[in-house]
Amino acid sequence: MTADQPEPGPYAIVAVASSAGGIQGLTTLLGALGPDLPVPVLVVQHLDPRHRTVIADVLGRRTALAVKLAEAGERARPGTVHIAPPDRHLLIGSDGVLSLSDTELVHFVRPSADLLFESAAGAYGHRTIACVLTGTGKDGSLGTEAVKSRGGTVIVQDPDTAEHSGMPTAALGAGPVDFVLPLEEIAAVIRGLVEAKRH
Template identity: 50%
Template sequence: SSLGGIAALSEVLSALPANFPAPIIIVQHLQPFYKSQLDEILNRRTALTVKWAEQGERLCAGNVYLAPPDYHVMILPPGIIALSHSEKVQFVRPSANTLFDSVAAYYGERAIAVVLTGAGSDGASGVQAIKHCGGKVLVQNMRTSQAFGMPGAALKTGCVDFTLSLRIIARALVSLVMVNGASQFFCPTQEKPAS
């Protein structure tokens, strides 16, 4: 998300239950030169734990990981966060495309991409990667988006499964991931020590 994204993220996260069985990784386009308090803002609005993504951190269900300003975030096997200050992708860093590409490669058909309100077209090529690996793609509809650039660009790819009102997105996520045993599919299992 970008323009209007903080309010949209607040609404979606506030409607997710504390036992949500999947990690959530967020790319919100932020100014790189200002200290962001996005983690504090979102933590006040959700039962989930919201934190800045850290290099080498293992993903865990019920946590929301924010891409730090001016850093791409990627997920590498076995569910480890990687941060990169590499070149901008379509004029933005962090890039939803970079995140979605890595999520598609790691999670495959278990991947879910959500494109919320925002200007520009970030996320459009990434949702194609998600869809081509068998994952699901949700976008916020025009009526509830402050800026429909990002959702609209994703929609034009033909890879979107659901175009939803903002208030419905959390319910859709719950229905997609909250089934018996879902956490084993969305959160990497801890390796057992060799005996």
């Protein structure tokens, strides 16, 4: 590392999962993150694979961050939101390169938050932030366990404020989490974490 390169922050990746009610939840979260986020954001939102997805366009109009559907082989970029395409699992390697998979459903869903969270935890360990927003079912709960076991940070939307409380409640039931917050407060916490300087 040369003198003119900034010290890497304490976190390398933010992974977010949502399902039912998630477009509104993601709009609120991403819109409040502001520009110039120093880490990439990876998103699993359960989408109907039978319809052409416009999620990247919809979210891109509501945040200062770049928003795109994830592509296999591309490198996750700071300040960019990479969204899992419909019906494809999204994974990240330790080199920051994204991969897509159409392997079997996990908890009846593809893309799977569990697989995304587990791959991020495996790639980045304690430098991972996993965030579970509104949704039905329990996708994400195993993945949050994986993130915590590697020393990462888990943020869960307060189920009482979620449009659908299934996913947040399942994540809380899976084990300890670091923050349980109303949706409107999550972005400020994420920014505070990723922008903290190493001591």
